[in-house]
Amino acid sequence: MPSYTVTVATGTQWFAGTDDYVYLSLEGTEGCSDRHLLDKPFYNDFERGAVDSYDVTVEEDLGEIQLIKIEKRKYWYQDDWYLRYITVKTPMGDYLEFPCYRWITDEKEVVLRDGRAKLPRDDKTQILKQHRRKELETRQKMYRWKEWHPGFPLSIDATSHSDLPRDIQFDNEKGIDFILNYSKAMENLYINRFMHMFQSSWSDFADFERIFVRISNTISEYVMQHWKEDFMFGYQFLNGCNPVLIRRCTEIPKKLPVTMDMVECSLERNLTLEEEVKQGNIFIVDYELLDGVDANKTDPCTMQYLAAPICLLYKNLENKIVPIAIQLGQKPGPDNPIFLPSDATYDWLLAKIWVRSSDFHIHQTVTHLLRTHLVSEVFSIAMFRQLPAVHPLFKLLVPHMRFTIAINTKAREQLICECGLFDKANATGGGGHVQMVQKAMKDLTYSSLCFPEEIKAKGMDSKEDIPYYYYRDDGIKVWEAVKSFVEDVIHIYYESDEVVCEDVELQAFVKDIYIYGMRGVKSSGFPKMIRTREKLAEYLTVIIFTTSAQHAAVNFGQLFLGMYPDEHFVEKLVKEAMVKFRKNLDEIVNTIAERNKKKKLPYYYLSPDRIPNSVAV
Numbered sequence: 001m002p003s004y005t006v007t008v009a010t011g012t013q014w015f016a017g018t019d020d021y022v023y024l025s026l027e028g029t030e031g032c033s034d035r036h037l038l039d040k041p042f043y044n045d046f047e048r049g050a051v052d053s054y055d056v057t058v059e060e061d062l063g064e065i066q067l068i069k070i071e072k073r074k075y076w077y078q079d080d081w082y083l084r085y086i087t088v089k090t091p092m093g094d095y096l097e098f099p100c101y102r103w104i105t106d107e108k109e110v111v112l113r114d115g116r117a118k119l120p121r122d123d124k125t126q127i128l129k130q131h132r133r134k135e136l137e138t139r140q141k142m143y144r145w146k147e148w149h150p151g152f153p154l155s156i157d158a159t160s161h162s163d164l165p166r167d168i169q170f171d172n173e174k175g176i177d178f179i180l181n182y183s184k185a186m187e188n189l190y191i192n193r194f195m196h197m198f199q200s201s202w203s204d205f206a207d208f209e210r211i212f213v214r215i216s217n218t219i220s221e222y223v224m225q226h227w228k229e230d231f232m233f234g235y236q237f238l239n240g241c242n243p244v245l246i247r248r249c250t251e252i253p254k255k256l257p258v259t260m261d262m263v264e265c266s267l268e269r270n271l272t273l274e275e276e277v278k279q280g281n282i283f284i285v286d287y288e289l290l291d292g293v294d295a296n297k298t299d300p301c302t303m304q305y306l307a308a309p310i311c312l313l314y315k316n317l318e319n320k321i322v323p324i325a326i327q328l329g330q331k332p333g334p335d336n337p338i339f340l341p342s343d344a345t346y347d348w349l350l351a352k353i354w355v356r357s358s359d360f361h362i363h364q365t366v367t368h369l370l371r372t373h374l375v376s377e378v379f380s381i382a383m384f385r386q387l388p389a390v391h392p393l394f395k396l397l398v399p400h401m402r403f404t405i406a407i408n409t410k411a412r413e414q415l416i417c418e419c420g421l422f423d424k425a426n427a428t429g430g431g432g433h434v435q436m437v438q439k440a441m442k443d444l445t446y447s448s449l450c451f452p453e454e455i456k457a458k459g460m461d462s463k464e465d466i467p468y469y470y471y472r473d474d475g476i477k478v479w480e481a482v483k484s485f486v487e488d489v490i491h492i493y494y495e496s497d498e499v500v501c502e503d504v505e506l507q508a509f510v511k512d513i514y515i516y517g518m519r520g521v522k523s524s525g526f527p528k529m530i531r532t533r534e535k536l537a538e539y540l541t542v543i544i545f546t547t548s549a550q551h552a553a554v555n556f557g558q559l560f561l562g563m564y565p566d567e568h569f570v571e572k573l574v575k576e577a578m579v580k581f582r583k584n585l586d587e588i589v590n591t592i593a594e595r596n597k598k599k600k601l602p603y604y605y606l607s608p609d610r611i612p613n614s615v616a617v
Contacts (some may be wrong), residue, residue, distance in 0.1 A: 004056045005089040010046050011082030013171045017048040023071040030063030070110045074244035080105045097570045098227045103166040115570035117392035135388045143384040145516045151438035151494040153374045154516040161409050170406050177472050234321035242363035243471035248459030249284040258308045258325045266324040268317045287358040291330045294431040297333040304427040309353045326351040365433045366440045372462050377408045378517030379543050386509040392493045393570035400547040402614040446525040449542045451479045474606035477588045478549045483541040485581035495531045552611040
């Protein structure tokens with residue numbers, strides 16, 4: 001009688017193993033096997049990290065194996081099991097891989113297809129078409145859209161982390177990791193000793209030094225020494241944690257009535273301010289989004305304030321970007337003066353501090369929360385709802401969606417909810433952060449997520465004119481590496497534009513993102529349909545870059561970009577593309593490392609070895 005060798009790999013996460021009974025059956029083109037109990041006498045099967053092999057004997061040849069059915073039945077109590085993959089060696093010597101990479105939590109039957117990626121048109125038999133359809137129907141019931149706040153991108157329909165499907169919840173290690181990292185951070189900052197300082201106003205700049213006395217590295221020490229200086233203030237717009245707001249100024253706005261007399265002492269080329277603008281030496285950062293946002297009033301005993309400043313900057317003869325004028329409000333007038341470097345030392349310093357405060361609020365709520373976390377959640381939900389596990393784009397994208405829905409659910413549960421940490425700690429708490437997201441949605445466009453396009457739209461694309469914009473330089477390299485990899489994968493599975501158009505699952509995925517992510521707003525520029533391989537490559541690059549590199553640039557590890565420990569793809573051509581991708585990323589790492597050797601302020605945020613695969617922090 002024919003015999004199949006079945007190998008079962010259990011996950012390495014904490015509590016991934018199980019003591020439950022595990023049954024397996026094989027379904028082929030010529031028939032189905034009986035249900036077979038996978039059990040070795042006197043041996044503890046399915047331990048954490050174990051790889052167990054079994055012989056499955058059948059009455060007659062089953063033909064080409066199409067599906068594997070797994071059933072887990074309770075032994076003493078319900079014991080969850082994380083199944084990595086199953087392999088099958090047929091009597092003819094063929095070797096098939098069946099990726100799973102998910103938790104089996106109840107007594108329902110789990111059906112797996114072999115790991116070869118297939119588009120909808122590739123499935124010829126009714127059994128495979130039916131399996132594909134049922135998987136999506138099940139997922140669409142599990143992954144439902146919900147409006148958390150009007151005007152927000154839609155999010156997952158879950159009140160708490162425990163409500164989420166088990167497969168996208170944090171692993172136990174991840175939860176412990178949060179606690180350990182928090183404790184380590186507190187220890188490094190010596191926070192416990194100075195906790196009283198966070199509960200009262202600070203009266204001296206020396207308070208900062210006492211808080212950060214435990215941090216000792218070259219960058220932090222350099223920043224501590226120079227943070228008051230104009231060149232450091234300007235440098236942060238290029239390579240700090242929020243390097244996305246600065247743009248080249250093509251015309252001084254009427255709401256910022258700066259005159260030549262005001263800034264003449266800051267200009268170094270013997271040109272008028274208008275001439276400096278025409279030559280591209282003037283830059284602007286405008287915090288108009290904060291105008292009209294309500295400051296936090298949750299604590300009636302503590303007044304909090306917000307500003308909506310406009311900051312004008314100048315590229316001097318050393319090619320450094322320095323501030324030359326700051327107005328703290330949007331409406332000019334006697335009660336809204338323009339502060340200048342020639343003002344009294346602390347007047348100018350306080351003006352810069354107000355700009356930094358505003359920058360913090362935009363960074364946390366818009367650049368970080370909206371434009372990486374919430375957008376990435378939209379991509380994740382749409383992927384689970386519309387792309388089955390056998391689809392090549394699911395296999396491509398799923399590593400970049402790891403823990404994203406979970407971290408966002410935690411944030412809504414504890415951080416940005418009413419009475420959450422935002423309300424307790426931020427001047428935009430108490431509803432201001434909600435107003436900011438609602439206002440920022442009008443600027444959340446598809447083109448603004450296309451890294452090269454957005455850099456060019458801001459007039460910041462010239463390396464010769466702006467030589468120290470490492471966020472731009474490194475970001476372009478990573479973008480191109482990601483796009484090259486995506487193009488390689490696309491050309492394996494889509495031989496023409498027609499195949500792209502005919503992929504109903506891809507089109508449903510794109511439509512979900514447009515309708516629920518962008519709320520069906522035509523002006524967002526998000527496509528309703530993808531018609532060409534070129535556009536598909538760009539679209540997928542936007543998704544991967546946003547969920548990995550962009551988040552790293554404005555947040556920060558976890559798994560670094562290019563590393564795929566869960567082997568969803570089994571095809572040789574894709575694995576070769578992954579090797580090429582990692583090689584390209586390694587070259588970028590080496591280039592960045594070599595440049596940084598010469599820098600007092602090295603820029604590492606977009607070095608691929610420091611970019612996490614997904615939004616998980």
